[in-house]
Amino acid sequence: FSMFSALIFCLCLCWPSEQEPISSTDKPIERTPENYSMDFSTPRSLTEEEIPDVVNQFRIAARNALEAGFDGVELHAGNGYLLDQFMKDGVNDRADGYGGSLENRCRFTLEVVDAVSNQIGPYCVGVRLSPYSGCLGCRDSDPDELAVYMARELNRRDILYLNVVEPEMSWEGDAGALGAGHHRLQAMRDTFDGTLMVGGGYGREEGNCAIAEEYADLVAYGRLFLANPDLPERFRRNAPLNKYDRATFYTDDPVVGYTDYPFLGQTSKGNGMM
Ligand SMILES: Cc1cc2nc3c(=O)[nH]c(=O)nc-3n(C[C@H](O)[C@H](O)[C@H](O)COP(=O)(O)O)c2cc1C
Structure with missing residues:
Protein backbone atom coordinates (compact mmCIF):
# COMPACT_ATOMS: atom_id res chain seq x y z
CA PHE A 1 0.00 0.00 0.00
CA SER A 2 2.85 2.39 0.19
CA MET A 3 3.43 4.57 -2.82
CA PHE A 4 6.74 3.07 -3.79
CA SER A 5 6.59 -0.59 -3.64
CA ALA A 6 8.35 -3.73 -4.49
CA LEU A 7 7.94 -5.13 -1.03
CA ILE A 8 10.20 -7.94 0.02
CA PHE A 9 7.25 -9.56 1.73
CA CYS A 10 8.01 -13.02 0.44
CA LEU A 11 11.24 -13.39 2.33
CA CYS A 12 9.45 -12.54 5.53
CA LEU A 13 6.58 -14.88 4.99
CA CYS A 14 7.91 -18.13 3.62
CA TRP A 15 10.70 -20.54 4.03
CA PRO A 16 11.19 -23.35 1.55
CA SER A 17 10.63 -27.09 2.06
CA GLU A 18 7.78 -26.74 4.56
CA GLN A 19 10.20 -26.08 7.39
CA GLU A 20 9.27 -23.97 10.40
CA PRO A 21 9.19 -20.22 9.79
CA ILE A 22 12.40 -18.52 10.86
CA SER A 23 12.48 -15.98 13.66
CA SER A 24 14.59 -14.47 16.42
CA THR A 25 13.01 -16.94 18.83
CA ASP A 26 11.65 -20.47 19.22
CA LYS A 27 8.64 -19.18 21.13
CA PRO A 28 5.21 -19.39 19.50
CA ILE A 29 3.49 -16.15 18.60
CA GLU A 30 1.74 -14.29 21.39
CA ARG A 31 -2.03 -14.70 21.29
CA THR A 32 -3.98 -11.44 21.07
CA PRO A 33 -7.66 -10.67 20.42
CA GLU A 34 -6.76 -9.81 16.81
CA ASN A 35 -5.05 -13.10 16.01
CA TYR A 36 -6.73 -15.64 18.30
CA SER A 37 -8.61 -17.32 15.45
CA MET A 38 -5.56 -17.67 13.20
CA ASP A 39 -3.28 -20.64 12.91
CA PHE A 58 17.44 -9.91 0.82
CA ARG A 59 20.26 -8.55 -1.35
CA ILE A 60 19.46 -10.98 -4.15
CA ALA A 61 15.73 -10.24 -3.91
CA ALA A 62 16.45 -6.51 -4.27
CA ARG A 63 18.73 -7.11 -7.23
CA ASN A 64 16.06 -9.28 -8.86
CA ALA A 65 13.41 -6.60 -8.26
CA LEU A 66 15.48 -4.00 -10.08
CA GLU A 67 16.31 -6.41 -12.87
CA ALA A 68 12.58 -7.04 -13.21
CA GLY A 69 12.05 -3.31 -13.74
CA PHE A 70 11.13 -1.95 -10.32
CA ASP A 71 12.58 1.45 -9.43
CA GLY A 72 13.44 0.39 -5.91
CA VAL A 73 12.42 -1.71 -2.93
CA GLU A 74 10.87 -1.05 0.42
CA LEU A 75 12.39 -3.21 3.16
CA HIS A 76 9.62 -4.21 5.50
CA ALA A 77 11.11 -4.00 8.97
CA GLY A 78 7.82 -3.50 10.80
CA ASN A 79 4.43 -5.00 11.59
CA GLY A 80 5.68 -8.26 13.05
CA TYR A 81 7.70 -9.45 10.07
CA LEU A 82 11.10 -11.10 10.41
CA LEU A 83 13.21 -7.98 10.95
CA ASP A 84 10.71 -6.60 13.47
CA GLN A 85 10.95 -9.89 15.36
CA PHE A 86 14.63 -9.19 15.86
CA MET A 87 14.30 -5.53 16.85
CA LYS A 88 11.61 -5.92 19.54
CA ASP A 89 12.65 -7.20 22.94
CA GLY A 90 9.16 -8.61 23.49
CA VAL A 91 10.03 -11.35 20.98
CA ASN A 92 13.81 -11.44 20.63
CA ASP A 93 15.13 -13.64 23.44
CA ARG A 94 18.55 -14.34 21.95
CA ALA A 95 21.80 -14.39 23.85
CA ASP A 96 24.09 -13.97 20.82
CA GLY A 97 25.26 -10.93 18.84
CA TYR A 98 21.72 -10.36 17.54
CA GLY A 99 19.96 -10.22 20.90
CA GLY A 100 20.06 -8.39 24.20
CA SER A 101 21.15 -4.78 23.70
CA LEU A 102 19.26 -2.43 21.40
CA GLU A 103 22.28 -2.28 19.13
CA ASN A 104 22.38 -6.09 18.86
CA ARG A 105 18.65 -6.36 18.18
CA CYS A 106 18.83 -3.80 15.37
CA ARG A 107 21.96 -5.34 13.84
CA PHE A 108 20.16 -7.73 11.48
CA THR A 109 17.93 -5.01 10.02
CA LEU A 110 20.86 -2.67 9.50
CA GLU A 111 22.92 -5.43 7.90
CA VAL A 112 20.06 -6.02 5.47
CA VAL A 113 19.76 -2.28 4.75
CA ASP A 114 23.51 -2.12 4.09
CA ALA A 115 23.58 -5.21 1.88
CA VAL A 116 20.61 -4.06 -0.18
CA SER A 117 21.95 -0.49 -0.41
CA ASN A 118 25.35 -1.74 -1.58
CA GLN A 119 23.63 -3.78 -4.24
CA ILE A 120 21.12 -1.30 -5.69
CA GLY A 121 22.14 2.06 -4.16
CA PRO A 122 20.65 3.64 -1.02
CA ARG A 128 9.35 0.60 6.81
CA LEU A 129 9.27 0.53 10.62
CA SER A 130 6.59 0.25 13.29
CA PRO A 131 8.49 0.77 16.56
CA TYR A 132 5.32 1.56 18.50
CA SER A 133 3.05 -1.22 17.33
CA GLY A 134 2.60 -4.63 18.88
CA CYS A 135 1.54 -6.25 15.62
CA LEU A 136 1.71 -10.07 15.81
CA GLY A 137 3.05 -9.77 19.36
CA CYS A 138 6.09 -7.74 18.27
CA ARG A 139 6.33 -5.00 20.86
CA ASP A 140 9.24 -3.31 22.56
CA SER A 141 9.65 -2.24 26.17
CA ASP A 142 11.17 1.10 25.09
CA PRO A 143 9.76 2.05 21.69
CA ASP A 144 10.97 5.68 21.95
CA GLU A 145 14.55 4.52 22.27
CA LEU A 146 14.14 2.01 19.43
CA ALA A 147 12.48 4.61 17.19
CA VAL A 148 15.19 7.21 17.64
CA TYR A 149 18.04 4.70 17.38
CA MET A 150 16.74 3.39 14.05
CA ALA A 151 16.00 6.88 12.74
CA ARG A 152 19.58 7.90 13.57
CA GLU A 153 21.15 4.80 12.02
CA LEU A 154 19.05 5.09 8.85
CA ASN A 155 19.79 8.81 8.61
CA ARG A 156 23.48 7.96 8.33
CA ARG A 157 22.77 5.58 5.51
CA ASP A 158 21.11 8.11 3.22
CA ILE A 159 18.23 5.88 2.22
CA LEU A 160 15.50 7.13 -0.11
CA TYR A 161 12.83 7.32 2.56
CA LEU A 162 11.75 6.08 5.96
CA ASN A 163 8.13 4.92 6.24
CA VAL A 164 6.78 4.73 9.80
CA VAL A 165 3.50 3.35 11.10
CA GLU A 166 1.72 5.77 13.42
CA PRO A 167 1.57 4.73 17.10
CA GLU A 168 -2.20 5.23 17.21
CA MET A 169 -2.78 2.95 14.24
CA SER A 170 -5.64 0.61 15.06
CA TRP A 171 -7.50 -1.70 12.74
CA GLU A 172 -10.68 -1.37 14.71
CA GLY A 173 -10.76 2.41 14.34
CA ASP A 174 -11.71 4.23 11.18
CA ALA A 175 -9.17 5.46 8.67
CA GLY A 176 -9.32 9.23 8.93
CA ALA A 177 -9.96 9.29 12.66
CA LEU A 178 -6.39 9.93 13.76
CA GLY A 179 -7.02 13.55 14.67
CA ALA A 180 -5.09 16.47 13.28
CA GLY A 181 -2.11 17.99 15.02
CA HIS A 182 -0.79 14.90 16.75
CA HIS A 183 2.98 14.51 16.59
CA ARG A 184 3.75 11.15 18.09
CA LEU A 185 6.64 10.50 15.73
CA GLN A 186 8.20 13.93 16.28
CA ALA A 187 11.39 12.50 17.76
CA MET A 188 11.92 10.42 14.62
CA ARG A 189 11.16 13.46 12.47
CA ASP A 190 13.74 15.47 14.38
CA THR A 191 16.34 12.72 13.98
CA PHE A 192 15.79 11.72 10.36
CA ASP A 193 16.74 14.41 7.82
CA GLY A 194 15.61 12.49 4.75
CA THR A 195 12.13 11.86 3.37
CA LEU A 196 9.81 10.71 6.14
CA MET A 197 6.58 8.95 5.25
CA VAL A 198 3.93 8.35 7.89
CA GLY A 199 0.82 6.20 7.65
CA GLY A 200 -1.98 4.65 9.61
CA GLY A 201 -5.28 6.30 10.40
CA TYR A 202 -4.93 9.36 8.18
CA GLY A 203 -7.75 11.12 6.38
CA ARG A 204 -7.52 14.05 3.99
CA GLU A 205 -7.39 16.79 6.62
CA GLU A 206 -4.96 14.99 8.90
CA GLY A 207 -2.68 14.27 5.96
CA ASN A 208 -2.70 17.89 4.79
CA CYS A 209 -2.01 18.99 8.33
CA ALA A 210 0.95 16.60 8.72
CA ILE A 211 2.55 18.00 5.56
CA ALA A 212 1.76 21.65 6.35
CA GLU A 213 3.30 21.32 9.80
CA GLU A 214 6.36 19.62 8.29
CA TYR A 215 5.78 16.68 10.55
CA ALA A 216 6.05 14.39 7.51
CA ASP A 217 7.10 14.65 3.87
CA LEU A 218 4.67 12.00 2.61
CA VAL A 219 1.52 10.37 3.93
CA ALA A 220 0.63 6.77 3.04
CA TYR A 221 -3.00 5.72 2.74
CA GLY A 222 -4.22 2.13 2.91
CA ARG A 223 -7.90 1.59 3.54
CA LEU A 224 -9.04 4.79 1.86
CA PHE A 225 -7.03 3.97 -1.26
CA LEU A 226 -8.35 0.45 -1.32
CA ALA A 227 -11.92 1.76 -1.46
CA ASN A 228 -11.23 4.78 -3.68
CA PRO A 229 -9.36 4.00 -6.88
CA ASP A 230 -9.21 7.74 -7.62
CA LEU A 231 -8.27 8.86 -4.10
CA PRO A 232 -5.87 11.67 -5.16
CA GLU A 233 -8.56 13.19 -7.38
CA ARG A 234 -11.16 12.93 -4.63
CA PHE A 235 -8.77 14.58 -2.19
CA ARG A 236 -8.04 17.33 -4.73
CA ARG A 237 -11.75 18.06 -5.11
CA ASN A 238 -12.58 17.33 -1.48
CA ALA A 239 -15.17 14.91 -2.88
CA PRO A 240 -16.97 12.31 -0.77
CA LEU A 241 -15.23 8.97 -0.33
CA ASN A 242 -16.43 5.41 -0.87
CA LYS A 243 -16.64 3.57 2.42
CA TYR A 244 -14.34 0.56 2.68
CA ASP A 245 -15.86 -2.82 3.35
CA ARG A 246 -13.89 -4.72 6.02
CA ALA A 247 -15.53 -7.99 5.04
CA THR A 248 -13.66 -8.01 1.71
CA PHE A 249 -10.27 -6.80 2.99
CA TYR A 250 -8.73 -10.23 2.55
CA THR A 251 -10.92 -11.53 -0.24
CA ASP A 252 -9.70 -13.35 -3.30
CA ASP A 253 -12.97 -12.69 -5.09
CA PRO A 254 -12.16 -11.23 -8.52
CA VAL A 255 -15.46 -9.35 -8.71
CA VAL A 256 -16.49 -8.22 -5.23
CA GLY A 257 -14.17 -6.00 -3.15
CA TYR A 258 -11.07 -4.23 -4.53
CA THR A 259 -12.30 -4.32 -8.13
CA ASP A 260 -15.81 -2.90 -7.76
CA TYR A 261 -15.31 0.33 -5.82
CA PRO A 262 -16.61 3.04 -8.14
CA PHE A 263 -14.65 5.97 -9.53
CA LEU A 264 -16.06 9.46 -9.08
CA GLY A 265 -19.14 9.86 -11.23
CA GLN A 266 -19.81 6.12 -11.43
CA THR A 267 -22.73 4.56 -9.63
CA SER A 268 -21.92 2.70 -6.47
CA LYS A 269 -22.13 -1.10 -6.70
CA GLY A 270 -23.32 -1.67 -3.21
CA ASN A 271 -20.60 0.27 -1.42
CA GLY A 272 -22.02 3.18 0.53
CA MET A 273 -20.44 6.60 0.70
CA MET A 274 -18.56 7.81 3.79
C1 LIG B 1 -6.52 -5.11 3.58
C2 LIG B 1 -5.23 -4.64 4.14
C3 LIG B 1 -4.18 -5.53 4.27
C4 LIG B 1 -2.96 -5.10 4.80
N1 LIG B 1 -1.95 -6.00 4.91
C5 LIG B 1 -0.79 -5.59 5.43
C6 LIG B 1 0.28 -6.52 5.54
O1 LIG B 1 0.18 -7.68 5.16
N2 LIG B 1 1.42 -6.09 6.09
C7 LIG B 1 1.58 -4.80 6.51
O2 LIG B 1 2.63 -4.47 7.00
N3 LIG B 1 0.60 -3.89 6.41
C8 LIG B 1 -0.57 -4.27 5.88
N4 LIG B 1 -1.58 -3.37 5.78
C9 LIG B 1 -1.39 -1.98 6.32
C10 LIG B 1 -1.10 -1.01 5.18
O3 LIG B 1 0.12 -1.35 4.58
C11 LIG B 1 -1.03 0.43 5.67
O4 LIG B 1 0.05 0.62 6.54
C12 LIG B 1 -2.26 0.86 6.40
O5 LIG B 1 -3.42 0.41 5.74
C13 LIG B 1 -2.29 2.38 6.49
O6 LIG B 1 -3.33 2.79 7.35
P1 LIG B 1 -4.74 3.29 6.81
O7 LIG B 1 -5.42 2.10 6.23
O8 LIG B 1 -5.39 3.82 8.03
O9 LIG B 1 -4.47 4.37 5.77
C14 LIG B 1 -2.81 -3.75 5.22
C15 LIG B 1 -3.86 -2.85 5.07
C16 LIG B 1 -5.07 -3.29 4.54
C17 LIG B 1 -6.19 -2.31 4.42
Missing part, protein backbone atom coordinates in the same frame (compact mmCIF):
# COMPACT_ATOMS: atom_id res chain seq x y z
CA PHE A 40 0.46 -20.01 13.35
CA SER A 41 3.32 -22.51 13.20
CA THR A 42 5.87 -22.33 15.98
CA PRO A 43 8.99 -20.69 14.56
CA ARG A 44 12.59 -21.76 14.61
CA SER A 45 15.23 -19.38 15.88
CA LEU A 46 17.85 -18.57 13.24
CA THR A 47 21.36 -19.46 14.34
CA GLU A 48 23.95 -16.69 14.21
CA GLU A 49 25.73 -18.59 11.43
CA GLU A 50 22.60 -18.62 9.26
CA ILE A 51 21.99 -14.88 9.40
CA PRO A 52 24.50 -13.82 6.70
CA ASP A 53 22.75 -16.14 4.28
CA VAL A 54 19.37 -14.49 4.98
CA VAL A 55 20.96 -11.05 4.59
CA ASN A 56 22.26 -12.24 1.25
CA GLN A 57 18.79 -13.40 0.23
CA TYR A 123 18.62 6.02 -3.22
CA CYS A 124 16.58 2.97 -4.32
CA VAL A 125 15.86 1.76 -0.78
CA GLY A 126 12.92 2.66 1.46
CA VAL A 127 12.57 1.19 4.94
Whole structure:
Protein backbone atom coordinates (compact mmCIF):
# COMPACT_ATOMS: atom_id res chain seq x y z
CA PHE A 1 0.00 0.00 0.00
CA SER A 2 2.85 2.39 0.19
CA MET A 3 3.43 4.57 -2.82
CA PHE A 4 6.74 3.07 -3.79
CA SER A 5 6.59 -0.59 -3.64
CA ALA A 6 8.35 -3.73 -4.49
CA LEU A 7 7.94 -5.13 -1.03
CA ILE A 8 10.20 -7.94 0.02
CA PHE A 9 7.25 -9.56 1.73
CA CYS A 10 8.01 -13.02 0.44
CA LEU A 11 11.24 -13.39 2.33
CA CYS A 12 9.45 -12.54 5.53
CA LEU A 13 6.58 -14.88 4.99
CA CYS A 14 7.91 -18.13 3.62
CA TRP A 15 10.70 -20.54 4.03
CA PRO A 16 11.19 -23.35 1.55
CA SER A 17 10.63 -27.09 2.06
CA GLU A 18 7.78 -26.74 4.56
CA GLN A 19 10.20 -26.08 7.39
CA GLU A 20 9.27 -23.97 10.40
CA PRO A 21 9.19 -20.22 9.79
CA ILE A 22 12.40 -18.52 10.86
CA SER A 23 12.48 -15.98 13.66
CA SER A 24 14.59 -14.47 16.42
CA THR A 25 13.01 -16.94 18.83
CA ASP A 26 11.65 -20.47 19.22
CA LYS A 27 8.64 -19.18 21.13
CA PRO A 28 5.21 -19.39 19.50
CA ILE A 29 3.49 -16.15 18.60
CA GLU A 30 1.74 -14.29 21.39
CA ARG A 31 -2.03 -14.70 21.29
CA THR A 32 -3.98 -11.44 21.07
CA PRO A 33 -7.66 -10.67 20.42
CA GLU A 34 -6.76 -9.81 16.81
CA ASN A 35 -5.05 -13.10 16.01
CA TYR A 36 -6.73 -15.64 18.30
CA SER A 37 -8.61 -17.32 15.45
CA MET A 38 -5.56 -17.67 13.20
CA ASP A 39 -3.28 -20.64 12.91
CA PHE A 40 0.46 -20.01 13.35
CA SER A 41 3.32 -22.51 13.20
CA THR A 42 5.87 -22.33 15.98
CA PRO A 43 8.99 -20.69 14.56
CA ARG A 44 12.59 -21.76 14.61
CA SER A 45 15.23 -19.38 15.88
CA LEU A 46 17.85 -18.57 13.24
CA THR A 47 21.36 -19.46 14.34
CA GLU A 48 23.95 -16.69 14.21
CA GLU A 49 25.73 -18.59 11.43
CA GLU A 50 22.60 -18.62 9.26
CA ILE A 51 21.99 -14.88 9.40
CA PRO A 52 24.50 -13.82 6.70
CA ASP A 53 22.75 -16.14 4.28
CA VAL A 54 19.37 -14.49 4.98
CA VAL A 55 20.96 -11.05 4.59
CA ASN A 56 22.26 -12.24 1.25
CA GLN A 57 18.79 -13.40 0.23
CA PHE A 58 17.44 -9.91 0.82
CA ARG A 59 20.26 -8.55 -1.35
CA ILE A 60 19.46 -10.98 -4.15
CA ALA A 61 15.73 -10.24 -3.91
CA ALA A 62 16.45 -6.51 -4.27
CA ARG A 63 18.73 -7.11 -7.23
CA ASN A 64 16.06 -9.28 -8.86
CA ALA A 65 13.41 -6.60 -8.26
CA LEU A 66 15.48 -4.00 -10.08
CA GLU A 67 16.31 -6.41 -12.87
CA ALA A 68 12.58 -7.04 -13.21
CA GLY A 69 12.05 -3.31 -13.74
CA PHE A 70 11.13 -1.95 -10.32
CA ASP A 71 12.58 1.45 -9.43
CA GLY A 72 13.44 0.39 -5.91
CA VAL A 73 12.42 -1.71 -2.93
CA GLU A 74 10.87 -1.05 0.42
CA LEU A 75 12.39 -3.21 3.16
CA HIS A 76 9.62 -4.21 5.50
CA ALA A 77 11.11 -4.00 8.97
CA GLY A 78 7.82 -3.50 10.80
CA ASN A 79 4.43 -5.00 11.59
CA GLY A 80 5.68 -8.26 13.05
CA TYR A 81 7.70 -9.45 10.07
CA LEU A 82 11.10 -11.10 10.41
CA LEU A 83 13.21 -7.98 10.95
CA ASP A 84 10.71 -6.60 13.47
CA GLN A 85 10.95 -9.89 15.36
CA PHE A 86 14.63 -9.19 15.86
CA MET A 87 14.30 -5.53 16.85
CA LYS A 88 11.61 -5.92 19.54
CA ASP A 89 12.65 -7.20 22.94
CA GLY A 90 9.16 -8.61 23.49
CA VAL A 91 10.03 -11.35 20.98
CA ASN A 92 13.81 -11.44 20.63
CA ASP A 93 15.13 -13.64 23.44
CA ARG A 94 18.55 -14.34 21.95
CA ALA A 95 21.80 -14.39 23.85
CA ASP A 96 24.09 -13.97 20.82
CA GLY A 97 25.26 -10.93 18.84
CA TYR A 98 21.72 -10.36 17.54
CA GLY A 99 19.96 -10.22 20.90
CA GLY A 100 20.06 -8.39 24.20
CA SER A 101 21.15 -4.78 23.70
CA LEU A 102 19.26 -2.43 21.40
CA GLU A 103 22.28 -2.28 19.13
CA ASN A 104 22.38 -6.09 18.86
CA ARG A 105 18.65 -6.36 18.18
CA CYS A 106 18.83 -3.80 15.37
CA ARG A 107 21.96 -5.34 13.84
CA PHE A 108 20.16 -7.73 11.48
CA THR A 109 17.93 -5.01 10.02
CA LEU A 110 20.86 -2.67 9.50
CA GLU A 111 22.92 -5.43 7.90
CA VAL A 112 20.06 -6.02 5.47
CA VAL A 113 19.76 -2.28 4.75
CA ASP A 114 23.51 -2.12 4.09
CA ALA A 115 23.58 -5.21 1.88
CA VAL A 116 20.61 -4.06 -0.18
CA SER A 117 21.95 -0.49 -0.41
CA ASN A 118 25.35 -1.74 -1.58
CA GLN A 119 23.63 -3.78 -4.24
CA ILE A 120 21.12 -1.30 -5.69
CA GLY A 121 22.14 2.06 -4.16
CA PRO A 122 20.65 3.64 -1.02
CA TYR A 123 18.62 6.02 -3.22
CA CYS A 124 16.58 2.97 -4.32
CA VAL A 125 15.86 1.76 -0.78
CA GLY A 126 12.92 2.66 1.46
CA VAL A 127 12.57 1.19 4.94
CA ARG A 128 9.35 0.60 6.81
CA LEU A 129 9.27 0.53 10.62
CA SER A 130 6.59 0.25 13.29
CA PRO A 131 8.49 0.77 16.56
CA TYR A 132 5.32 1.56 18.50
CA SER A 133 3.05 -1.22 17.33
CA GLY A 134 2.60 -4.63 18.88
CA CYS A 135 1.54 -6.25 15.62
CA LEU A 136 1.71 -10.07 15.81
CA GLY A 137 3.05 -9.77 19.36
CA CYS A 138 6.09 -7.74 18.27
CA ARG A 139 6.33 -5.00 20.86
CA ASP A 140 9.24 -3.31 22.56
CA SER A 141 9.65 -2.24 26.17
CA ASP A 142 11.17 1.10 25.09
CA PRO A 143 9.76 2.05 21.69
CA ASP A 144 10.97 5.68 21.95
CA GLU A 145 14.55 4.52 22.27
CA LEU A 146 14.14 2.01 19.43
CA ALA A 147 12.48 4.61 17.19
CA VAL A 148 15.19 7.21 17.64
CA TYR A 149 18.04 4.70 17.38
CA MET A 150 16.74 3.39 14.05
CA ALA A 151 16.00 6.88 12.74
CA ARG A 152 19.58 7.90 13.57
CA GLU A 153 21.15 4.80 12.02
CA LEU A 154 19.05 5.09 8.85
CA ASN A 155 19.79 8.81 8.61
CA ARG A 156 23.48 7.96 8.33
CA ARG A 157 22.77 5.58 5.51
CA ASP A 158 21.11 8.11 3.22
CA ILE A 159 18.23 5.88 2.22
CA LEU A 160 15.50 7.13 -0.11
CA TYR A 161 12.83 7.32 2.56
CA LEU A 162 11.75 6.08 5.96
CA ASN A 163 8.13 4.92 6.24
CA VAL A 164 6.78 4.73 9.80
CA VAL A 165 3.50 3.35 11.10
CA GLU A 166 1.72 5.77 13.42
CA PRO A 167 1.57 4.73 17.10
CA GLU A 168 -2.20 5.23 17.21
CA MET A 169 -2.78 2.95 14.24
CA SER A 170 -5.64 0.61 15.06
CA TRP A 171 -7.50 -1.70 12.74
CA GLU A 172 -10.68 -1.37 14.71
CA GLY A 173 -10.76 2.41 14.34
CA ASP A 174 -11.71 4.23 11.18
CA ALA A 175 -9.17 5.46 8.67
CA GLY A 176 -9.32 9.23 8.93
CA ALA A 177 -9.96 9.29 12.66
CA LEU A 178 -6.39 9.93 13.76
CA GLY A 179 -7.02 13.55 14.67
CA ALA A 180 -5.09 16.47 13.28
CA GLY A 181 -2.11 17.99 15.02
CA HIS A 182 -0.79 14.90 16.75
CA HIS A 183 2.98 14.51 16.59
CA ARG A 184 3.75 11.15 18.09
CA LEU A 185 6.64 10.50 15.73
CA GLN A 186 8.20 13.93 16.28
CA ALA A 187 11.39 12.50 17.76
CA MET A 188 11.92 10.42 14.62
CA ARG A 189 11.16 13.46 12.47
CA ASP A 190 13.74 15.47 14.38
CA THR A 191 16.34 12.72 13.98
CA PHE A 192 15.79 11.72 10.36
CA ASP A 193 16.74 14.41 7.82
CA GLY A 194 15.61 12.49 4.75
CA THR A 195 12.13 11.86 3.37
CA LEU A 196 9.81 10.71 6.14
CA MET A 197 6.58 8.95 5.25
CA VAL A 198 3.93 8.35 7.89
CA GLY A 199 0.82 6.20 7.65
CA GLY A 200 -1.98 4.65 9.61
CA GLY A 201 -5.28 6.30 10.40
CA TYR A 202 -4.93 9.36 8.18
CA GLY A 203 -7.75 11.12 6.38
CA ARG A 204 -7.52 14.05 3.99
CA GLU A 205 -7.39 16.79 6.62
CA GLU A 206 -4.96 14.99 8.90
CA GLY A 207 -2.68 14.27 5.96
CA ASN A 208 -2.70 17.89 4.79
CA CYS A 209 -2.01 18.99 8.33
CA ALA A 210 0.95 16.60 8.72
CA ILE A 211 2.55 18.00 5.56
CA ALA A 212 1.76 21.65 6.35
CA GLU A 213 3.30 21.32 9.80
CA GLU A 214 6.36 19.62 8.29
CA TYR A 215 5.78 16.68 10.55
CA ALA A 216 6.05 14.39 7.51
CA ASP A 217 7.10 14.65 3.87
CA LEU A 218 4.67 12.00 2.61
CA VAL A 219 1.52 10.37 3.93
CA ALA A 220 0.63 6.77 3.04
CA TYR A 221 -3.00 5.72 2.74
CA GLY A 222 -4.22 2.13 2.91
CA ARG A 223 -7.90 1.59 3.54
CA LEU A 224 -9.04 4.79 1.86
CA PHE A 225 -7.03 3.97 -1.26
CA LEU A 226 -8.35 0.45 -1.32
CA ALA A 227 -11.92 1.76 -1.46
CA ASN A 228 -11.23 4.78 -3.68
CA PRO A 229 -9.36 4.00 -6.88
CA ASP A 230 -9.21 7.74 -7.62
CA LEU A 231 -8.27 8.86 -4.10
CA PRO A 232 -5.87 11.67 -5.16
CA GLU A 233 -8.56 13.19 -7.38
CA ARG A 234 -11.16 12.93 -4.63
CA PHE A 235 -8.77 14.58 -2.19
CA ARG A 236 -8.04 17.33 -4.73
CA ARG A 237 -11.75 18.06 -5.11
CA ASN A 238 -12.58 17.33 -1.48
CA ALA A 239 -15.17 14.91 -2.88
CA PRO A 240 -16.97 12.31 -0.77
CA LEU A 241 -15.23 8.97 -0.33
CA ASN A 242 -16.43 5.41 -0.87
CA LYS A 243 -16.64 3.57 2.42
CA TYR A 244 -14.34 0.56 2.68
CA ASP A 245 -15.86 -2.82 3.35
CA ARG A 246 -13.89 -4.72 6.02
CA ALA A 247 -15.53 -7.99 5.04
CA THR A 248 -13.66 -8.01 1.71
CA PHE A 249 -10.27 -6.80 2.99
CA TYR A 250 -8.73 -10.23 2.55
CA THR A 251 -10.92 -11.53 -0.24
CA ASP A 252 -9.70 -13.35 -3.30
CA ASP A 253 -12.97 -12.69 -5.09
CA PRO A 254 -12.16 -11.23 -8.52
CA VAL A 255 -15.46 -9.35 -8.71
CA VAL A 256 -16.49 -8.22 -5.23
CA GLY A 257 -14.17 -6.00 -3.15
CA TYR A 258 -11.07 -4.23 -4.53
CA THR A 259 -12.30 -4.32 -8.13
CA ASP A 260 -15.81 -2.90 -7.76
CA TYR A 261 -15.31 0.33 -5.82
CA PRO A 262 -16.61 3.04 -8.14
CA PHE A 263 -14.65 5.97 -9.53
CA LEU A 264 -16.06 9.46 -9.08
CA GLY A 265 -19.14 9.86 -11.23
CA GLN A 266 -19.81 6.12 -11.43
CA THR A 267 -22.73 4.56 -9.63
CA SER A 268 -21.92 2.70 -6.47
CA LYS A 269 -22.13 -1.10 -6.70
CA GLY A 270 -23.32 -1.67 -3.21
CA ASN A 271 -20.60 0.27 -1.42
CA GLY A 272 -22.02 3.18 0.53
CA MET A 273 -20.44 6.60 0.70
CA MET A 274 -18.56 7.81 3.79
C1 LIG B 1 -6.52 -5.11 3.58
C2 LIG B 1 -5.23 -4.64 4.14
C3 LIG B 1 -4.18 -5.53 4.27
C4 LIG B 1 -2.96 -5.10 4.80
N1 LIG B 1 -1.95 -6.00 4.91
C5 LIG B 1 -0.79 -5.59 5.43
C6 LIG B 1 0.28 -6.52 5.54
O1 LIG B 1 0.18 -7.68 5.16
N2 LIG B 1 1.42 -6.09 6.09
C7 LIG B 1 1.58 -4.80 6.51
O2 LIG B 1 2.63 -4.47 7.00
N3 LIG B 1 0.60 -3.89 6.41
C8 LIG B 1 -0.57 -4.27 5.88
N4 LIG B 1 -1.58 -3.37 5.78
C9 LIG B 1 -1.39 -1.98 6.32
C10 LIG B 1 -1.10 -1.01 5.18
O3 LIG B 1 0.12 -1.35 4.58
C11 LIG B 1 -1.03 0.43 5.67
O4 LIG B 1 0.05 0.62 6.54
C12 LIG B 1 -2.26 0.86 6.40
O5 LIG B 1 -3.42 0.41 5.74
C13 LIG B 1 -2.29 2.38 6.49
O6 LIG B 1 -3.33 2.79 7.35
P1 LIG B 1 -4.74 3.29 6.81
O7 LIG B 1 -5.42 2.10 6.23
O8 LIG B 1 -5.39 3.82 8.03
O9 LIG B 1 -4.47 4.37 5.77
C14 LIG B 1 -2.81 -3.75 5.22
C15 LIG B 1 -3.86 -2.85 5.07
C16 LIG B 1 -5.07 -3.29 4.54
C17 LIG B 1 -6.19 -2.31 4.42
